[in-house]
Amino acid sequence: MIQPLSASFDSASRIQKFLDLVDRITEKKGLNVPQVVYVEKLRSLPVGSFGRTWADFLDKNNIVPFTTGPRRKQLHDGIHILTGYGTDPIAEAEVQAFLLGAKFRLANLLIGLGLLRMIHKTSR
Numbered sequence: 001m002i003q004p005l006s007a008s009f010d011s012a013s014r015i016q017k018f019l020d021l022v023d024r025i026t027e028k029k030g031l032n033v034p035q036v037v038y039v040e041k042l043r044s045l046p047v048g049s050f051g052r053t054w055a056d057f058l059d060k061n062n063i064v065p066f067t068t069g070p071r072r073k074q075l076h077d078g079i080h081i082l083t084g085y086g087t088d089p090i091a092e093a094e095v096q097a098f099l100l101g102a103k104f105r106l107a108n109l110l111i112g113l114g115l116l117r118m119i120h121k122t123s124r
Contacts, residue, residue: 018114022107023069036074037065054081061087072099089119 026032042055058065058077066074076095083098085091096112099105 019066019069019073022073026070026073031070032068033071033074035067036071037067037077039065050081054078057081063087089115089122093119
């Protein structure tokens with residue numbers, strides 16, 4: 001989950017609206033799946049395992065995992081674990097670039113460009 005550079009309500013609101021739009025579009029395309037990530041189960045895994053590291057990452061960053069929408073969205077936070085990227089806007093852009101390299105999706109390009117725009121605006 002993206003943690004904006006500034007914790008403004010407006011940024012969080014826009015991000016949530018975008019995520020809701022993703023769910024609506026993927027629902028119409030039949031791409032939504034039942035919940036994939038269960039943080040309670042991840043917390044019960046052995047220390048050092050991928051799942052436990054995922055749960056620790058979520059807890060450390062105060063993130064609630066995505067539980068709706070397509071599988072790719074729900075597994076998003078796991079990509080942070082695999083790549084080692086954080087949750088700030090630059091790291092989120094890096095995750096989107098990684099996902100673009102894995103399989104081109106217009107959504108990842110748009111998210112990445114949106115993040116770069118936000119980074120550019122806040123760096124002035």
